[in-house]
Amino acid sequence: MRRLGYQFTDPALLELALSHRSVGEPNNERLEFLGDAVLGVTISKLLYQQFPTASEGDLSRMRSAIVRAESLASIARQLELGDHLLLGQGELKSGGFRRDSILGDSVEALIGAIYTDSDGAAVEAVIAHWFSAALAAADQRAPAKDSKTALQEWLQQRGKPLPEYTLLEEQGEPHQRTFLVSCKIALRDKPVTASARSRRKAEQAAAALLLAKLEGQ
Structure with missing residues (x-):
């Protein structure tokens, strides 16, 4: 490679x-x-x-x-x-x-x-x-916008309901946990899911996936 x-x-x-x-x-x-x-x-x-x-x-x-x-x-x-x-x-x-x-x-x-x-x-x-x-x-004057914030702002600008995050699964040893999270909004029947080594990361990843789907519609 x-x-x-x-x-x-x-x-x-x-x-x-x-x-x-x-x-x-x-x-x-x-x-x-x-x-x-x-x-x-x-x-x-x-x-x-x-x-x-x-x-x-x-x-x-x-x-x-x-x-x-x-x-x-x-x-x-x-x-x-x-x-x-x-x-x-x-x-x-x-x-x-x-x-x-x-x-x-x-x-x-x-x-x-x-x-x-x-x-x-x-x-x-x-x-x-x-x-x-x-x-x-990188610009120290521009605050970073994480995926959950970006998704929330996208929905609010369009008068849409806010997303709901649900922890679906937690696996692994205490030092090697994996979290599976879903992200769903009312205007979509099917939630998106993402997994990561922390619940916060999993929620951010799920938010990024859902935002990408919404922007691609």
Whole structure:
């Protein structure tokens, strides 16, 4: 995968990073957990250096805008990760290789894999490259708008009912929980669902999916 801009010393880590939990064990969930932490710290450092006078609140908002679920999915599509993901038959049939939550999780897993395979300097260089456009577009004056806020504003502007979020399922060990959440509004009969490592992330991912569907109508 030349688009990654990184050559793995241990190719097995690359395969593991691309292995969704639907294939069974082993899968990329542990690498995703690690990558999520590494990504947050690295983007924080890069923003701290790029905006020496920005407040803590400004830095937090810019970081949230850069690492939100839909941004990670966009990075995954640029890297064409969907073509290389290892998915179970159910996810393959349902188009899991196109799903934002799965794509975004794979980016975090790859970051965790690169960090494990190399060192902090190497993974920072990769993150800076992958997120270069987002970092260049970061603006401390513009507050980040998360997916739930964007969906709520879209609905309010059109006089539509607000969305309802429901926790459908919670699985895994205490340190590896997975949350499945649905997002539904009255004008749509069928809710959308998304899963993530926290309920907040799952709700944000579901909101992004529903907003994309509404805007595409």
